[in-house]
Amino acid sequence: MMTMDNRQLLAGLEREALVCGRCGNCRSACPVYKAVGWESASPRGKISMAKEIFAKGRQSSLTGDFARRVAQCTLCGACARDCATGIDTRSLWLELRRRLSQAGQEPQAYDSIRDNLLSRKNVSTFDNEDRLEWAQDLDEEPEHLDRQEGAEVCYFVGCVSSFFPQAAQIPLAVSQLLMKAGVDFTTLGGEEWCCGFPLLSTGFVDDAREFARHNVAMVKELGIHTLIASCASCYHVWKHDYQEGLDGYDLEILHTSEYLARLVREGRLEPQPLDEVATYHDPCDLGRNSGVFEAPREIIRSIPGVSFVELEHSRELSLCCGGGGNLQSVDPDLSAQIARFRVEEIAASGATVVVSACQQCEQMLSTAIRKAGLPIRVMDVSELLLEAVD
Amino acid sequence: MEKNEALLQIKHLFGERATDASFERALYARDLAPVPALLVDPLFRTVPDLVARPADAGEVSAVLKLASAAGIPVTPRAGASTVYFNTVPARGGIVLDLNLLRGVVELDEAKMTVTVRAATTWGELEHYLNARGLAPQSVPSSAPSASIGGWFTMMGYGIGSVKYGSLLSQVRAAEVVLPDGEIRNLTLGSDPPLDWFAASEGTLGVVTGLQIVIRRNNPMSHYLLSSPDLGEIAGVLAAVKDAGVTPYNLHFTDDACVRAMHRQGIAPDGVSGGCLLAIDYEGAPEELAAAQQTVESLVAVNSSVSLLPPEAALEEWDERYKSLKLKRSGPSELGGEVWLPVRSLLSYLADIEQLARKLRLGLCTYGHVASPERAIVMTMFFADETKVFDYIIGLSLVKKIHDVGYRHGGYPYGVGLWNTPYLGRIFTKGQLAALRARKKRLDPAGILNPGKLYGWPPLLNPLFFAVGMKCLAGIGSLRRGGDR
Ligand SMILES: Cc1cc2nc3c(=O)[nH]c(=O)nc-3n(C[C@H](O)[C@H](O)[C@H](O)COP(=O)(O)OP(=O)(O)OC[C@H]3O[C@@H](n4cnc5c(N)ncnc54)[C@H](O)[C@@H]3O)c2cc1C
Numbered sequence: 001m002m003t004m005d006n007r008q009l010l011a012g013l014e015r016e017a018l019v020c021g022r023c024g025n026c027r028s029a030c031p032v033y034k035a036v037g038w039e040s041a042s043p044r045g046k047i048s049m050a051k052e053i054f055a056k057g058r059q060s061s062l063t064g065d066f067a068r069r070v071a072q073c074t075l076c077g078a079c080a081r082d083c084a085t086g087i088d089t090r091s092l093w094l095e096l097r098r099r100l101s102q103a104g105q106e107p108q109a110y111d112s113i114r115d116n117l118l119s120r121k122n123v124s125t126f127d128n129e130d131r132l133e134w135a136q137d138l139d140e141e142p143e144h145l146d147r148q149e150g151a152e153v154c155y156f157v158g159c160v161s162s163f164f165p166q167a168a169q170i171p172l173a174v175s176q177l178l179m180k181a182g183v184d185f186t187t188l189g190g191e192e193w194c195c196g197f198p199l200l201s202t203g204f205v206d207d208a209r210e211f212a213r214h215n216v217a218m219v220k221e222l223g224i225h226t227l228i229a230s231c232a233s234c235y236h237v238w239k240h241d242y243q244e245g246l247d248g249y250d251l252e253i254l255h256t257s258e259y260l261a262r263l264v265r266e267g268r269l270e271p272q273p274l275d276e277v278a279t280y281h282d283p284c285d286l287g288r289n290s291g292v293f294e295a296p297r298e299i300i301r302s303i304p305g306v307s308f309v310e311l312e313h314s315r316e317l318s319l320c321c322g323g324g325g326n327l328q329s330v331d332p333d334l335s336a337q338i339a340r341f342r343v344e345e346i347a348a349s350g351a352t353v354v355v356s357a358c359q360q361c362e363q364m365l366s367t368a369i370r371k372a373g374l375p376i377r378v379m380d381v382s383e384l385l386l387e388a389v390d
Numbered sequence: 391m392e393k394n395e396a397l398l399q400i401k402h403l404f405g406e407r408a409t410d411a412s413f414e415r416a417l418y419a420r421d422l423a424p425v426p427a428l429l430v431d432p433l434f435r436t437v438p439d440l441v442a443r444p445a446d447a448g449e450v451s452a453v454l455k456l457a458s459a460a461g462i463p464v465t466p467r468a469g470a471s472t473v474y475f476n477t478v479p480a481r482g483g484i485v486l487d488l489n490l491l492r493g494v495v496e497l498d499e500a501k502m503t504v505t506v507r508a509a510t511t512w513g514e515l516e517h518y519l520n521a522r523g524l525a526p527q528s529v530p531s532s533a534p535s536a537s538i539g540g541w542f543t544m545m546g547y548g549i550g551s552v553k554y555g556s557l558l559s560q561v562r563a564a565e566v567v568l569p570d571g572e573i574r575n576l577t578l579g580s581d582p583p584l585d586w587f588a589a590s591e592g593t594l595g596v597v598t599g600l601q602i603v604i605r606r607n608n609p610m611s612h613y614l615l616s617s618p619d620l621g622e623i624a625g626v627l628a629a630v631k632d633a634g635v636t637p638y639n640l641h642f643t644d645d646a647c648v649r650a651m652h653r654q655g656i657a658p659d660g661v662s663g664g665c666l667l668a669i670d671y672e673g674a675p676e677e678l679a680a681a682q683q684t685v686e687s688l689v690a691v692n693s694s695v696s697l698l699p700p701e702a703a704l705e706e707w708d709e710r711y712k713s714l715k716l717k718r719s720g721p722s723e724l725g726g727e728v729w730l731p732v733r734s735l736l737s738y739l740a741d742i743e744q745l746a747r748k749l750r751l752g753l754c755t756y757g758h759v760a761s762p763e764r765a766i767v768m769t770m771f772f773a774d775e776t777k778v779f780d781y782i783i784g785l786s787l788v789k790k791i792h793d794v795g796y797r798h799g800g801y802p803y804g805v806g807l808w809n810t811p812y813l814g815r816i817f818t819k820g821q822l823a824a825l826r827a828r829k830k831r832l833d834p835a836g837i838l839n840p841g842k843l844y845g846w847p848p849l850l851n852p853l854f855f856a857v858g859m860k861c862l863a864g865i866g867s868l869r870r871g872g873d874r
Contacts (some may be wrong), residue, residue: 018721018775021714022422024471024535028511037443037489038409039417039470048417055776065413082534084714312521 013095017051019085020044026079026089031320032072032327035337040069043079043089050096067105070096072334075201075325076284081316090289093325094200101203109329110202118207121193124163129190131157134168135175142179147222148186153178153259154224155187156215156238158231159194160359166366167359170230173382174256180389181268191218195234200241201326209245212237216245230256230382232286232358233324239290255286257357257381261295264302264385271388273305278384279351281311281342281365282318283358296357296381303388311345319345321356323364339368346376353377355384396460397440400453400484407490408442415441418485422473423808424722424775426782433849434807434841435482436475438465443487447565447573447598450486454596454837455571457484463840466592468509468537472544474806476591480841488539491598494518503562505601508539513711525607527554531713531758539597543590545729545804547760549710553636553672554605555761558588565599569833573598586828591805592839594832608672610638613685614703618664619694620645624736626688626695630669631732631759635681639670639710640759644739646746647716647754650772654719658702668706713768716754724784725770728795729803730757732765738798742769745794749787750870766803767795783869786862789855810846811855 026043027033033042040046049066052058073093080089100106113123121128134157135141144151155174161167178185193215196208219227229235235255242253254262263269278300286292293315300308313319322328322338343365346354354369354376356362366378379387401408409415419436430436439462444450457464463483470477479485491507494515498504499522506515512526512533519525528550530536541548542564546557554560563577564584574595576584587594617623623642630637643651643666651657658666671681689697709715717723730738739755746753757767769791773784792802792812801816802809813822826844829836841847846855 015721019718021717021723022420022424023532023714024469025711028469028513028534037407037487038414038441039487040414045417048420063413065411082711084712085717086712086715317517 013050013092013099014055016087016092017047017055019087020047020051021085022048023084025082025084029078029082031074031076031078031322031338031341032334034341035334036072040065041072046070046073046096047087047089047092050092054099062103062105064105067100067107068330070100071107071110071330072327073325074284074320074322074327074335074338076320077289078284078320081288094203094205097201097203098205099203106203107330110204110326113198113202113326113329114204114207117194117199117211121211122163123159123194123198126163128193131162131190131192132187134162134171137168137172138175140179142175142185144184144186145175146187146189147191150223151186152184153186153226153228154219154222155185155256156192156195156227156229156234157187158229158234158359160363161230162192166363169383170359170362170380173380173386174230174260176386177260177263177269177382177389181263183263186222186224188215188218188222195231195237196241197233197237198326200237208241212242212245216242216249219251220249225250226252226254228254228256228259230357230359230380232283232290233360236285236290255290255292255295255357257286257296257299258292260382260385261298261302264299269385269389271303271385274303274384274388276306277309277350277352278306279309279311279346279349279354280314280381281321281346281354281356281361282315283356283361284318284320284324286357287318288316296355299381299385300355303384309349309351311349313345321361321364323360335364336368339364340372343368343372343374347372347374351376353379353384355379355381357381391456391459393460393462396456396462397484399456400440400442403452404442404444404449407445408440410440412437415439418467418487419478421470421475421478423475425475425785425808426775426778428778429782429785433847434480436478436480437482438479438485439482441485441487443490445490447567450488450567450596450598451571451573453484453486454567454569457837458570458835461835462837464837465839466543466596468540469511469532469535471532471535471540472804472806474804474808476544476804476806476842478807480807480847483837486596488537488596491539495599497522499524502604503601504604505599506538507599508597509537511535511537512541519604520607523607524604526550527560527603527605528557531710534711538600538602542588542597542600543592545589547764547766549639549758551760552631552640552758552762553638556588557602558585560603561588561600562603563601564597566595566597568595569835569838582828582832591843593829593843594838596838608674609678610670610672610707611678611681612700612703612707613669614658614698614706615667615669615685615689615695616658616661616664616698617667617692617695618645620665620739621736622692622694623665623667626692627667627735627759628732629688630684631762633681633684635671635673635677635684637669637681638672639668639707641668641710642666642735642757644755646752647756650716650719650752650754654716656715658698658706661698666706668703670707713756720772720774722773722775722781723770724773724781724788725768726788726791726795727803728767728769728792728800730765730767730795730798730800731763732759734798734800735765735767738767738794738800741794741797742791745790749790751787753791767800783862783866786859786866789859790863805843807842807847807850810842811850811852813846814852
């Protein structure tokens with residue numbers, strides 16, 4: 001019901017902090033509060049402190065303790081969903097982090113992330129030119145993988161899938177599926193820069209804009225009109241934060257699950273039976289924060305023999321995996337604790353495989369499931385589909 | 391025992407689950423009400439010395455034993471969704487943050503009861519039960535944040551109460567830790583009886599578990615009525631309430647409130663003023679069919695009343711836990727919540743309108759019918775807490791709202807600290823004496839949530855309070871250039 005117009009009307013951290021009614025709906029929804037337990041870790045607690053500091057000018061309250069709490073957030077958006085006064089809390093957290101970085105109060109880890117990104121253009125320690133190294137594991141490398149002008153589809157691979165071997169299964173699966181379906185696709189190769197989300201979420205908004213400008217310029221240069229991303233955060237950023245830079249340029253932005261579901265619907269991919277009990281974990285940036293719930297489920301349901309069970313909290317109500325908002329870089333234990341909450345639900349579902357649509361969720365859940373010693377496979381939706389199509 | 395020694399022992403016992411860090415304690419010094427430090431600090435010590443998070447009744451008991459021995463005040467706190475400083479210490483001491491006491495212990499579908507730990511929220515219980523085709527009988531409109539124990543120790547009326555009664559009538563048993571640390575299972579027949587703890591606002595014991603009666607999650611139907619004529623809407627409300635099929639929820643919004651919603655862009659499509667009446671039913675298909683006839687026939691005979699589209703009615707229902715949404719027009723809200731006889735609703739609203747004209751202030755009213763006789767009515771106005779002086783003047787106008795309520799047979803809903811000046815309106819002398827006797831018996835040292843419920847602090851005594859508020863209101867009137 002809360003329209004964008006009246007959100008903008010009253011935009012601004014100061015005003016929003018005053019609008020907060022401290023009712024605590026957000027606190028009940030927050031995975032960080034659930035794990036930490038102190039009021040200062042709850043969204044309403046953080047907003048209360050932000051109100052004192054920014055709306056009431058008590059700068060002396062801008063302490064390291066406060067900065068630490070602000071960093072303890074996965075940006076999962078559950079608080080925004082439940083906010084009784086319609087505060088776009090996710091944007092508020094980003095703005096708070098920006099203020100902290102302006103005040104030089106950001107955690108050290110954020111500076112390391114920024115320095116690395118500015119020098120390498122990706123979140124890893126590898127050279128950005130090596131972006132396509134994962135493709136060497138393909139039996140047959142697609143013809144136009146590196147910056148093909150006018151390709152039907154551009155696959156924005158994302159830093160983690162490009163550089164971290166554990167996540168490489170995702171681009172491998174996506175590429176094989178696209179090839180099987182006969183899609184003419186390309187990537188930005190070494191000109192793909194980080195989507196900018198790690199900068200945005202650590203408060204370095206101007207730097208993030210520069211990354212966005214670069215990626216948009218590359219897409220325009222290649223004359224691309226359909227872009228797909230398998231990383232839920234890259235997708236979210238392209239869909240929401242790049243619009244200004246796109247400036248009306250005709251670009252269809254889809255998550256790989258949406259595009260693959262389309263290929264299945266069109267009969268260009270034909271899944272064969274698999275014997276699995278599958279459940280689906282909604283990544284926050286794809287589901288709650290972008291509204292894509294159906295496509296991954298459609299793919300799972302399209303596979304004969306797979307019996308699908310929902311988790312206790314799913315779709316809008318889905319619980320975070322703990323891996324968002326750069327939390328892992330500042331508080332890995334807290335991240336892991338949040339993943340454990342999710343894994344408890346996964347274990348209770350009786351699934352043999354938990355499917356997701358985000359490499360970060362996959363990594364968090366895999367680690368937690370391994371530590372819990374559970375016989376459950378964790379897969380990206382593209383990997384499951386490839387298994388069924390192969 | 392020395393106070394510091396007791397605090398040290400609790401810290402030792404709780405480890406990381408207790409803190410005396412000032413950064414953390416500061417957040418326990420307020421609830422929803424942003425009352426300026428200027429008013430609070432000279433009167434009360436709201437920052438606790440220690441916050442402890444017990445994991446079970448045994449730990450609650452350990453804290454209470456040590457606190458009793460050392461005479462340290464203990465303030466229980468769960469959802470902290472109250473507004474009268476109910477969970478805010480008046481005299482420092484320990485805040486018992488109960489939020490680790492969470493989860494469903496046992497569901498008994500044969501007996502249709504569920505046993506929960508006290509800080510489980512209504513939202514969590516609703517989610518758990520709904521997944522099994524069941525539901526709580528009633529919930530507060532703060533369900534996502536309010537705890538089951540918290541609502542029990544408050545008034546316990548909300549959504550569903552008009553059909554199923556107060557929460558007290560649904561509680562079969564409770565585990566309570568008494569101020570001396572004794573852990574007891576209480577029922578209506580025990581000594582002390584369970585009902586002593588309902589509406590005791592954390593002053594008699596700490597509730598750690600409850601067994602409550604539940605219902606089937608029946609199909610529902612929703613209606614949203616609109617009318618420019620307050621009289622006709624009030625008539626429909628009374629008729630619906632007393633009709634053969636009792637509604638599950640009956641919520642009204644007055645014209646000023648609907649206009650404010652419209653300005654904010656959150657009124658139903660096409661509605662820019664007039665009153666709204668939301669009527670929600672749950673039950674068997676025959677009941678829902680009968681209810682539909684009732685509503686349709688009432689709409690037919692009340693010419694000013696129109697039935698809004700079903701989507702609007704559903705949206706109103708879906709937004710039931712977001713009653714703070716209008717606060718966006720503030721940014722702050724001030725107001726009085728009145729436990730009002732339903733029959734006085736019309737005359738109350740007429741007087742509120744007059745008061746609004748006199749003060750030249752937009753007074754918005756909404757509320758829900760809580761029982762066949764009473765409604766919980768909120769009359770509020772917008773304010774800005776950053777303008778401290780005006781905000782304090784605004785606080786004085788809250789008393790004027792309560793005075794209107796009182797003239798119509800109403801009184802404040804809940805006491806805490808800030809409503810203690812109205813104790814004489816809320817309770818008869820006999821009732822108050824009985825309450826004080828209970829307190830004296832169970833908590834002779836007065837360690838549990840002191841300063842609340844039983845008496846007013848010296849500077850809030852009704853006479854000082856009335857004079858003080860009158861002076862402030864007078865200053866406010868002068869600043870407005872005189873009232874009309
Ligand atoms: C938007 C909104 C809507 C609301 N709607 C309603 C409504 O429909 N009906 C209604 O009655 N109220 C309503 N309230 C007020 C409040 O939310 C309820 O009274 C709620 O039930 C309080 O629960 P809590 O867990 O937040 O309690 P808290 O605020 O934490 O505590 C309330 C009181 O109970 C004591 N207490 C808490 N837990 C325990 C325990 N386990 N044992 C002993 N003492 C305890 C505390 O010391 C305090 O005195 C509303 C508030 C808001 C903000």
